[in-house]
Amino acid sequence: MTVPHKNWLEWAVFAVSAALIVCVAALLAYEGITLERTPPLLEVRVGAPQPSGDQVIVPVEVSNDGGATAELVQVEVTMERGAEVERAMFELDFVPRGSSAEGWAMFSQAPGDGDRISARVIGFAQP
């Protein structure tokens, strides 16, 4: 077969395209090789509370180090003020594998000294 006549622009587009395809294929293959077929492994990190109107909001980051994406992730956040416990919760649509997602919990009062805020995932669906 003869090599088709193309101008420099067409060859450039072809070269960039071929490079892009090779890169994407290589990255997908690498992901396939390194990805372990494990269930979602969700970890929760509580950030610093900040005022929001007359309430307090607490950022919570959920990261997924497992090999599968978690869907409908329900996160429960509790604030313990001595014997009193205030609960809040939110739901994340998706926490993709290897990624993280953030939500906010709302409480009626700011935490005082010695008060403890903790968060945990209480359930999720497998897409």
Next chain:
Amino acid sequence: MQRHAAAPSLRPASPAQTAGVGLSLREYGRGLAGGLIFSLPLLYTMEVWWAGFVLSPWRLLLALPVTFALLLGYNRFAGLRPDASWLEVAIDSVEELGLGIAVSALVLWILGRVTAEMPVDEIIDKVTVEAIIVAIGVSVGTAQLSGSSEEGGMTEGGAGAEEPDPQFGEQLVLAICGAVLFAINVAPTEEIQVIGLEADGWRLLGIGGLSLALGAVVLYFSDFSGAQRFVHGGGWPAILVGLAITYAAALVASAGILWFFGRFDGMAPAVCVAQVVVLGLAATLGASAGRLLIQ
């Protein structure tokens, strides 16, 4: 309506001349516009973004050669370049897939679906799913949107009379390509699954019947643009055979797309079949009307 069959393409098909850079730029512009026209609905569809991080990377990787094969089909048989060699067709297909990746990445970034903070895996997965769809749009767009007088053009009757009879293989490839082009627009949505889960046998039979009726009307009875090139009399037996092949191609394309988007995962066989039949309606329109339009 003008058709450009058998007219010289903007692409330098003959080795004798090399098209100018301006000409190539215009063609890429057409390809980009076409890619966006055919794929924009899916760039704005949540299920498609989700498919990126829900599907296995191997499935996404497998989609690349399959898409490439489809692009070869579009470019060889729908690209209206009977004189193009397979090497040129392959080079064009590589360019279209590359443009698909670039456009998909750019649009997803502009829409905020892909950000620099995301892990590379998630970005690549999302971009790949959308790139497949954009690439098919680029291919069809490049061929279909050309309206420049430099390409000449013939009236429909003239083209039909001068062209040789379409080959069976060519028609089958075009039917599958047309089916994919149409069906992929609705396949990733949850609606197909919902309809498939809720439909009983009679409803599915009705959907199948409607698909066949639409296919028959488009291919044989409505004087659809380009239909006379495909249909050369033959009476009822020929019509039934043509219709059966078209519907079969549509069902195969439906099943392939649904499997890719994970719609069969964990589903009972009956539900899988129901989804194929539901999507088969869109695919049949593609395999009949879509085929006639893109060829």
